[in-house]
Amino acid sequence: MGYDKPVPKPNSDTRVFWAGCKDHELRFQKCKECGHVRWPPSVVCPKCYSSETEWIVSKGKGRVYSFVVYHVAFHPAFRDEVPYVTAIVELQEGPHLLTNIVGCKASEIKCDMPVEVIWEDITEEFSLPKFKPT
Amino acid sequence: MGVACLSNYLISYGLFMNSKQLRDKYSIVGVGYTPQGNVPNLTAVSFYLEACVNAILDAGLKKEDIDGLMVYRHFEPLANDTEITPYLIAQHLGIRPSIVGQEANCARGHLINALGLLEAGFCNYVLIAYGDNAFSGRRTFLKEATHGEPEGDNGAFGEFGLVANYALAARRGMHIFGTGPNTWREIAVSQRKWANLNPIAMMSKKGLSYEEYDNAKWLVEPFRIYDACPISDGGRAYIVTSTERARDLKQKPVYIMGIGEYNPSVDVHQSDFMEGPTGAKEAGKIAFTMADISIDDIDACQIYDCFTYTVEVTLQDYGFFKPGEGYDWFKDGRTAPGGDLPVNTSGGLLSEAYFMGLTPLTEGVMQLMSRCGDRQLGPKTDTKKPQIILCSDNGGVFQSNSTVILRSS
Ligand SMILES: [Zn+2]
Numbered sequence: 001m002g003y004d005k006p007v008p009k010p011n012s013d014t015r016v017f018w019a020g021c022k023d024h025e026l027r028f029q030k031c032k033e034c035g036h037v038r039w040p041p042s043v044v045c046p047k048c049y050s051s052e053t054e055w056i057v058s059k060g061k062g063r064v065y066s067f068v069v070y071h072v073a074f075h076p077a078f079r080d081e082v083p084y085v086t087a088i089v090e091l092q093e094g095p096h097l098l099t100n101i102v103g104c105k106a107s108e109i110k111c112d113m114p115v116e117v118i119w120e121d122i123t124e125e126f127s128l129p130k131f132k133p134t
Numbered sequence: 135m136g137v138a139c140l141s142n143y144l145i146s147y148g149l150f151m152n153s154k155q156l157r158d159k160y161s162i163v164g165v166g167y168t169p170q171g172n173v174p175n176l177t178a179v180s181f182y183l184e185a186c187v188n189a190i191l192d193a194g195l196k197k198e199d200i201d202g203l204m205v206y207r208h209f210e211p212l213a214n215d216t217e218i219t220p221y222l223i224a225q226h227l228g229i230r231p232s233i234v235g236q237e238a239n240c241a242r243g244h245l246i247n248a249l250g251l252l253e254a255g256f257c258n259y260v261l262i263a264y265g266d267n268a269f270s271g272r273r274t275f276l277k278e279a280t281h282g283e284p285e286g287d288n289g290a291f292g293e294f295g296l297v298a299n300y301a302l303a304a305r306r307g308m309h310i311f312g313t314g315p316n317t318w319r320e321i322a323v324s325q326r327k328w329a330n331l332n333p334i335a336m337m338s339k340k341g342l343s344y345e346e347y348d349n350a351k352w353l354v355e356p357f358r359i360y361d362a363c364p365i366s367d368g369g370r371a372y373i374v375t376s377t378e379r380a381r382d383l384k385q386k387p388v389y390i391m392g393i394g395e396y397n398p399s400v401d402v403h404q405s406d407f408m409e410g411p412t413g414a415k416e417a418g419k420i421a422f423t424m425a426d427i428s429i430d431d432i433d434a435c436q437i438y439d440c441f442t443y444t445v446e447v448t449l450q451d452y453g454f455f456k457p458g459e460g461y462d463w464f465k466d467g468r469t470a471p472g473g474d475l476p477v478n479t480s481g482g483l484l485s486e487a488y489f490m491g492l493t494p495l496t497e498g499v500m501q502l503m504s505r506c507g508d509r510q511l512g513p514k515t516d517t518k519k520p521q522i523i524l525c526s527d528n529g530g531v532f533q534s535n536s537t538v539i540l541r542s543s
Contacts, residue, residue: 006289014287039404066306066408069355074294083355086293088302088403096404100291106355111309128290 003123005077013041016055021127024119026058028095039095060117061134062091069106089115089131103132153392153424158541160249161380161387163373164193165496166263170368170487171336174270177215178208181265181369182223189371194384195259200373202251202260203231204244206490212271223263233257240529242491242536246395248374258375264489265369288403296440297362299402299531301354303409304443308356310409311457315356317464318442319347321477322360322484324470325439329481331471331509336366337485361442363483370489370496377543388502391522392427392539394420402531413535414451414526421537425522429453432539433520434476434501434511435469436494438528439483448526448535449477471509472516479509491527495538498523502542 010018020027030037033050044051067087073079085101087109101109102118115131122128166189168181182205190197208218216222220234233251237244248260288294307313326342329335342360350358380387396416402408422428429452439445446460454475455463469477480486480497487493501511501520512519520542527536 005292008287008290018287066302066309068298068301068305069352070292070298071352071355075289075292078292081292083352084292086291086298088408090406096406098288098291098293098403111306122290126290130291 005122006075007123007126013043017041018126020057021119021129022125024127026060026091026097026117026129027055028058028093029053030056037094039097056093058091058093058095058117060091060129061114062089062116062131063112063114064088064101064109064131065090065096066111067101067109085109087131097129100128100130101132102130108133153420154426156249156253157391157424157426158389159377160252160374160390161377161543162390162499162540163375163380163383163385163387164189164191164195165499166190166192166369166371167334168265168369170334171366172269173267173367176267176270176367177213178211178218178265178267178271179216179222179226181267181367182218182263182371183226185265185369185371186223186227186261186263189261189263189373192385193373195373197227197229199259200227200229200261201232202248202257203229203233204235204237204248204260204262206244206264206492207237207240209266209268212267215267215271231257233260237529240534241397242527242529242534243395244491244536245374245390245495245538246393246536249390249393252374252376258379260374261371262374262492263369263371264492266365266488267367268365268488269367271367296531297357298354300441300443301357303402303405303447303532304441305356306408307410307443307447313443313446313458313460315347315358315361317446317461318361319344320461320464321439321442321445321469322347324464324467324473325478325482326485327467327470328476328479328509329485331515332480332486333507335481335486336364337481342485357441357443360484363440363488366487366489368487368489370492372492372496372499386503387543388499389541389543390538391541392421392423392425393537394418394422394424395534395536396420397534399530399533401533410447410457411451412447412528412532414448414528414537417535417537418452421539425539425541427522427539429524431522432475432524433518434479434498434523436479436498436523436525437477437482438491438494438526439478440528442484444528445477445482447532448528452524452537476511476515476517479506479511491529491536495525495527498525498538498540502540
């Protein structure tokens with residue numbers, strides 16, 4: 001049976017990010033003018049309005065900024081997954097990324113606990129960055 | 135410039151000096167209700183129309199008087215219903231307003247925009263409305279509060295919208311200032327007691343005990359089912375005009391003493407101030423500056439309550455208690471019937487019915503018009519007879535806040 005969960009839909013802004021995920025790299029835009037690392041991608045730095053940008057690769061380390069535990073499947077493909085955890089991870093470089101925390105029980109997760117990226121190859125085309133406790 | 139000093143900056147440069155001149159200059163003069171709760175076999179637009187007609191009649195106006203029409207955003211149509219637009223509503227109401235508007239994506243500028251139109255002279259009577267057939271159209275709560283087709287790439291991680299979005303903020307609040315379900319239980323139970331005094335509340339005949347709250351299923355943890363508001367059929371509308379014009383109308387006008395709006399805008403997923411302050415802090419400062427009063431002058435509150443936590447953090451950001459002191463503040467029924475500071479006296483979105491920011495705002499108006507029956511603030515509910523009521527509306531995930539201070543005439 002094929003992969004039945006929603007998959008990313010890259011657009012002109014996010015294509016580089018999802019191509020990076022395929023290579024197991026977390027790629028973010030960094031402003032060449034002020035150094036701000038931004039997410040989601042855009043054409044202009046929200047801090048200084050510079051459009052001079054380079055792509056950097058995150059070390060993939062950060063902390064759990066916040067998290068929730070889904071006890072209800074809002075989508076049929078997640079029926080066998082509940083309870084599962086969605087979280088915001090604050091990466092060391094700055095971006096806040098929506099993700100899942102895996103590799104531990106939901107009851108063991110706390111805000112601000114350190115985590116690192118772990119890759120889940122879901123289809124030929126896509127890999128998802130998930131995070132586990134370090 | 136930081137968010138915190140923005141309003142001080144504006145105040146010191148006199149931009150809000152003008153707002154004080156607007157104090158009490160405009161009034162709400164009529165409210166329209168419809169049957170609500172489970173009201174099957176009606177389209178969404180029919181609820182808008184019934185609410186609008188009732189508001190016009192309530193104010194003692196003619197339809198020709200209405201020269202501004204503002205409607206809330208609308209979710210996707212149900213049950214072969216048509217797309218809700220202000221044109222559709224105006225057409226069916228038989229009116230041709232100078233100005234029509236529909237807020238997108240839950241920005242909550244309806245009333246402040248209406249005041250701008252009145253002050254500039256483009257309109258004389260603005261009608262503001264919302265309606266939906268969500269309950270019988272089978273927009274299940276879960277579906278309404280979530281995105282079946284997820285926005286962006288969030289669905290890839292199993293993230294489906296508003297319940298989890300607010301739960302993320304609540305979890306961060308738990309971590310930073312120590313709130314949690316014990317506080318939210320007080321809010322859910324107190325509001326249910328108000329609903330039990332309101333015959334048209336969806337939960338009018340259903341009690342809610344601490345035990346029921348504690349034993350309820352998790353929805354998206356840390357939220358249980360009683361932390362989230364249900365959906366309903368029905369509609370609600372009100373009319374705003376100048377206080378001068380209001381004097382000739384049917385109802386005792388309710389003054390808009392202060393109003394403020396603030397849009398932090400940032401998506402909760404990227405917010406680095408997820409635990410607050412929400413837009414309520416800045417919007418509240420603006421509204422209180424205009425009204426020229428302090429929170430000590432507030433007799434009751436009608437707070438947008440999509441989730442229990444929304445009530446807590448909004449009141450916290452207004453300054454009713456310090457971060458983390460919510461439990462002590464809410465316990466022992468402070469906001470329930472008989473309490474010092476009644477909050478959400480219709481039952482609110484959590485226990486009355488879901489009409490976006492119109493549920494809290496119209497309840498504030500009706501209380502100040504003394505038209506609330508068994509739940510009327512004053513001797514009937516062993517509470518203070520209100521002169522000033524603080525109302526809030528909140529949109530997106532804490533992305534928009536509108537704060538309105540109402541005063542009886
Ligand atoms: Zn920059």
